[in-house]
Amino acid sequence: MKFSSLLLVIVILAQFVFAQTDATTPLHLLKPDYPIPYGIPKPEEVTAVLNRVFGYLDGVTPPAFVNEKTGEVFTDATKIDQNTILQRGDFRIVSYEWGVTYAGMLLASETTGDPKYRDYVEKRLGFIANAAASFRKPTAHYEEWEGRMPLRNLLNPRALDDTGAMSAAMIKAKRAGSKADVQPIFERGLNHIMTGQHRLADGTLARNRPQANTLWLDDMFMGVPAIAQMGKLTGDNKYYDEACKQVLSFAAKMFNREKGVYMHGWVESMSVHPEFRWARANGWAFMTEVELLEVLPENHPQRPQILQLLREHAKGLASYQSGSGFWHQLLDRPDSYLETSATAIYAYSFARAINRGWIDAKAYAPATLLAWNAVTSKVNAKGQVEGTCVGTGMAFDPAFYYHRPISPFAAHGYGPVLLAGAEVFALLKNKKFEINDSSVQVLDK
Numbered sequence: 001m002k003f004s005s006l007l008l009v010i011v012i013l014a015q016f017v018f019a020q021t022d023a024t025t026p027l028h029l030l031k032p033d034y035p036i037p038y039g040i041p042k043p044e045e046v047t048a049v050l051n052r053v054f055g056y057l058d059g060v061t062p063p064a065f066v067n068e069k070t071g072e073v074f075t076d077a078t079k080i081d082q083n084t085i086l087q088r089g090d091f092r093i094v095s096y097e098w099g100v101t102y103a104g105m106l107l108a109s110e111t112t113g114d115p116k117y118r119d120y121v122e123k124r125l126g127f128i129a130n131a132a133a134s135f136r137k138p139t140a141h142y143e144e145w146e147g148r149m150p151l152r153n154l155l156n157p158r159a160l161d162d163t164g165a166m167s168a169a170m171i172k173a174k175r176a177g178s179k180a181d182v183q184p185i186f187e188r189g190l191n192h193i194m195t196g197q198h199r200l201a202d203g204t205l206a207r208n209r210p211q212a213n214t215l216w217l218d219d220m221f222m223g224v225p226a227i228a229q230m231g232k233l234t235g236d237n238k239y240y241d242e243a244c245k246q247v248l249s250f251a252a253k254m255f256n257r258e259k260g261v262y263m264h265g266w267v268e269s270m271s272v273h274p275e276f277r278w279a280r281a282n283g284w285a286f287m288t289e290v291e292l293l294e295v296l297p298e299n300h301p302q303r304p305q306i307l308q309l310l311r312e313h314a315k316g317l318a319s320y321q322s323g324s325g326f327w328h329q330l331l332d333r334p335d336s337y338l339e340t341s342a343t344a345i346y347a348y349s350f351a352r353a354i355n356r357g358w359i360d361a362k363a364y365a366p367a368t369l370l371a372w373n374a375v376t377s378k379v380n381a382k383g384q385v386e387g388t389c390v391g392t393g394m395a396f397d398p399a400f401y402y403h404r405p406i407s408p409f410a411a412h413g414y415g416p417v418l419l420a421g422a423e424v425f426a427l428l429k430n431k432k433f434e435i436n437d438s439s440v441q442v443l444d445k
Helices: 003-020 043-060 096-112 115-136 142-146 160-175 183-196 218-234 237-254 279-295 303-318 340-355 361-376 398-402 411-430
Strands: 065-067 084-086 214-216 265-267 432-436 439-443
Touching: 043 096, 043 115, 043 361, 043 411, 096 115, 096 160, 096 411, 115 160, 115 183, 160 183, 160 218, 183 218, 214 218, 214 237, 218 237, 218 279, 237 279, 237 303, 279 303, 279 340, 279 411, 303 340, 303 361, 340 361, 340 411, 361 411, 361 439
Parallel strands: none
Antiparallel strands: 065 084, 214 265, 432 439
């Protein structure tokens, strides 16, 4: 190597070393180089993120119809005919993702006291309820139209995705005092979940895709919270019993107790079940455990089992959190990408479990705030949520999960961010935090 080249290398190395360490600064005063903000968020910072997301969603989810032939935009249900479609926005206001979003809006209103979130839900559920009766009326072209009519998933559900999350949100809205006449809609949804959905011989909610008698971990969330909410609304123990049965049955087949997390898919005919531990599916399961405990009576005989499952799952998930605060697309594969929607679901579920006293605040609250800080770094100036994996089927090879696209138009990210922000806001009110030895600590009140 020429002397000039060697000298250049030495200079570059020296610059790097001195950039990392300042000889005049005591080592214990050197500042960590965190990739995302580290520390204790202020409540007003949390509400600023919620407001930004709300502002975006309120503008891109119109509650209106369009006549495909004439282009007329309207809300009057008497104008509905076979040419009617929902007015297009960035997202569909009757999808399962929007069931989660409505739940997030309701919780944001409850914890922050801001009525605009509740009003968002009331306006759209009222619009849906008012239109529902008109969509059920026979028309001259009903058979041709039925397969594509805008409210088909709610009025004639054929899968858990069609109805579960929306039904749960509608029941929550009714319990919170909504005037929207959504009960006929969610009763139809519960009828499908309880009696219409395909099941294994032991009664576990199942699908016949991609293979016969397949369990999707996602379906814990697509079915159980609605069942549990119906139990709370009616007081009928059959719903609580069914909700517990489903969670424990999924866990028996899919929860890896050594790792503390679930596999994504299980197929009855397989003798070996490849375990791909997809982050968002684990999020749906984690949130289901929280949502069930929220309404399950204290004296229900299976409550201790559900609570123990939640604690095991929380411990397992916490062990896979990355140093940036996010979780990876495949939890136990750190070379898979960092994913936003799952991280937001975990932030919500950890915060909720801490606020309810189900898990140890000192053990999990710092990681929860770290997760929330990570999520906020993915909410852009418009209020869009970035870094969210698009809708994802079930597979038995890693490439499928590794290369799922991400997009701010993946609707799965918005409800979880609203839920996480709302519950973290409550956490900051319920617990006292400080920075001690440069790390976040929970103090006794």
